[in-house]
Amino acid sequence: MGAPDSDAILKATAERAGRCAFFFDFDGTLAPIQDDPESVYPAPGIIDTLAQVSQRLGKVVIVSARPAGFLRQRFSDLPDVAVFGLYGLEVQRAGGPVETDPSAAPFVHVMRDLADRARAELPAGTLVEYKRISVAVHYRTAPQLGPEVEQWAKERANELGLRLQSGRMVLELKPPGQRDKGSVLREETEGLSCAWYFGDDVADLRAFAALDARAEADPDFLAVRVAVANAESGQALIEAADLHVDGPEDVPALLERLLAQTP
Numbered sequence: 001m002g003a004p005d006s007d008a009i010l011k012a013t014a015e016r017a018g019r020c021a022f023f024f025d026f027d028g029t030l031a032p033i034q035d036d037p038e039s040v041y042p043a044p045g046i047i048d049t050l051a052q053v054s055q056r057l058g059k060v061v062i063v064s065a066r067p068a069g070f071l072r073q074r075f076s077d078l079p080d081v082a083v084f085g086l087y088g089l090e091v092q093r094a095g096g097p098v099e100t101d102p103s104a105a106p107f108v109h110v111m112r113d114l115a116d117r118a119r120a121e122l123p124a125g126t127l128v129e130y131k132r133i134s135v136a137v138h139y140r141t142a143p144q145l146g147p148e149v150e151q152w153a154k155e156r157a158n159e160l161g162l163r164l165q166s167g168r169m170v171l172e173l174k175p176p177g178q179r180d181k182g183s184v185l186r187e188e189t190e191g192l193s194c195a196w197y198f199g200d201d202v203a204d205l206r207a208f209a210a211l212d213a214r215a216e217a218d219p220d221f222l223a224v225r226v227a228v229a230n231a232e233s234g235q236a237l238i239e240a241a242d243l244h245v246d247g248p249e250d251v252p253a254l255l256e257r258l259l260a261q262t263p
């Protein structure tokens with residue numbers, strides 16, 4: 001963890017206990033990166049620590065590009081935690097069903113066809129992840145394919161009027177529209193006095209920006225951006241953050257420091 005004034009941030013947060021929310025990206029933030037997206041689970045200690053945070057400090061929310069159903073399965077021990085999937089196009093709140101943003105419904109068949117096409121047209125070594133209303137094309141195990149996969153994804157986005165989101169060795173095609181991690185943050189911080197967001201990737205910068213805007217509009221609002229550092233995402237995330245940790249394994253220790261200050 002880096003910033004010199006981290007003790008002041010922890011103290012100011014603890015003073016706002018009960019009026020805070022803690023938002024977490026999933027892959028690369030709460031779970032170490034793996035070659036196979038299906039084999040990913042939260043890092044040791046994450047579940048227990050998030051349970052403590054939710055009981056003693058404020059609500060915990062997962063905001064990810066994964067489907068809400070996948071996230072719920074990974075956080076089945078935390079049933080009160082809301083999971084926002086597919087950049088906020090899906091949400092599942094405590095005990096409720098998965099709700100899909102109506103704007104995404106027309107894209108279900110588009111994405112199914114697109115996934116089939118990706119499997120047929122992209123070279124061996126590309127991994128196609130079909131997520132019902134988005135498609136991710138991965139090149140982690142064949143990095144040399146990156147430019148070709150990116151070109152294919154750009155062309156399909158233009159052809160089909162989709163949004164293209166780049167990530168860590170992945171290109172993601174998703175429906176057009178303004179829904180993203182930033183819009184989730186804007187909605188879910190209403191009425192609160194403080195929020196933390198933990199992220200590791202460029203898509204998380206939108207969530208950081210939403211916290212910037214919230215803090216600008218309300219000078220008493222405490223916004224804390226935490227970068228989970230990695231060599232793939234470049235410096236922008238770290239430069240935009242208030243605090244950083246060196247990987248998902250270090251997230252519990254930072255939260256434990258915060259819990260230790262909380263009455």
Ligand SMILES: O=P(O)(O)OC[C@H]1O[C@H](O[C@H]2O[C@H](CO)[C@@H](O)[C@H](O)[C@H]2O)[C@H](O)[C@@H](O)[C@@H]1O
Nearest residue numbers: 026027033034035037064065136140168169170
């Ligand atoms: O918003 P996130 O929770 O960070 O999701 C972003 C993408 O995460 C997954 O891909 C990344 O993690 C994989 C598993 O470790 C890794 O193999 C891949 O290279 C990473 O890009 C997920 O599979 C994607 O669908 C998400 O878009």
